[in-house]
Amino acid sequence: MSDSSSMIRFDGVVKRFGDHVVLRELDFSVAPGEFVTLIGPSGSGKTTILRLLMTLEHVNEGRIHVGGECLTHMPKGGKLVPANEKYLRRMRKRIGMVFQQFNLFPNMTVLQNITEAPIRALGLSKGEAEARAVDLLDMVGLTDKTTARPSQLSGGQQQRVAIARALAMRPEVLLLDEVTSALDPELVAGVLKVLKEIASTTDITFLCVTHEMQFARDVSDRVMMFDQGQVIEEASPEKLFTQPDHERTRAFLHAVLDRA
């Protein structure tokens, strides 16, 4: 895929933690508006992919492009050099992330959690940011919680606030990092329902790491099976979940689906 037709593109990305190679020359791309899910055994590097995109980690080799612009490197004096903080901050505005542990700010109310970044990073007025936040809280079904503290909410409610907080930045790309893994089973459905609705009503590009296979099957345009730092198989959810080509994919799906 060429630059202009992909929203996310990994080119020969290598990521090492010490001697441990997490990603080995990884190449893949995601089209604008596409919902791509990464599945695979834990420790295979799925979360690292999301963290690299959110610039929480830095690549050792290779390049990542987002929306046609290089994320990891910036042009300087006719050459590409590792991106500095200022460049990264501009690029981060195009990308949002929802974390496994929500990462809400306990020193702020629900409303402040959502309005803080639009006001401070995007320069919205307080009124604009609050109007945006109220709309989003309505969408995630938490209009009555504006003045609550995160600690007063259930895990499912906190995660829905975190989703609203990420959307308030109007990102082009939304990264979902095992967003239901820390939730009690009865709270998972509410969060997934909200995500399904967002995926179907917006043109945001999604990259999702999840162990919720039914959810992956329902919302994904494409599923990538990931193991040992490489994409070993990718296909439509129907194909990948029913007749995977690769033996490792079959073994993984067996293990995951048997357990459920």
Place this chain on the structure above:
Amino acid sequence: MSGDYSYIFSSILSGLDATIEATLGGIALTIVLSFVAGLAMLSSSRWVRFVSRVYVEAFRGTSEVVQLFWLFFVLPALVGFKLIPLFAGIIVLGLNHGAYGAEIVRGAVQSVPKAQREGAIALSLSPFQRMFRVLLPQAVVEMYPPFNNLFIQLLKSTALLSFISAGEITEKGELLRPVYGSKLVFIYGVELVWYLLLAVLITVVMRFLERRGARRLGREPAVRKRRRRVSQKVPDTTGAGL
């Protein structure tokens, strides 16, 4: 006889103002320096970290009394003007305790879960916004107990200002000693009680701030948690006794 006691009491009392002023001034300067040096130690610039580290080690690693003599006796000889004693005292108390406080600030900021910083990065907040809007407001709650200790130590260090005649309570007591040599127990007893009262006052204020801060972060104050655990244990122990 009782006239002696009341004279001693009021004499020492006349130093209370200076002790309180030195303590409050020292605390104010300590807070400022602790935050400046503590945040500087977390800077991405190696030079800023180095300068801050030099300050901390220099003031933590040398005698407070010698620092006081430097500022009050040596510096005037070098630059030609003399600070008023109370002011010199406040500066030394602040510089010295600020060096300890810097480590408190640094440690508390570093103890905020990494996820909070990452959440703030994901929202495109600048390093400054991350620190002042997200990390510090959470870190402050962790700082109250160690700062409580530090402020009490600072209060007790104000006794060193008797060396430079700042007019605080320890000095007032020393002035009484030659005349009232038979009443030393009373003189030094009154001094101890004053320090104790002021220390308790500092603790009361700091505990109040700590609880308020913890509530704002939605945490249960440590004190209440402990009390609840104790009250749960009570039936167990009586049951075992029966």
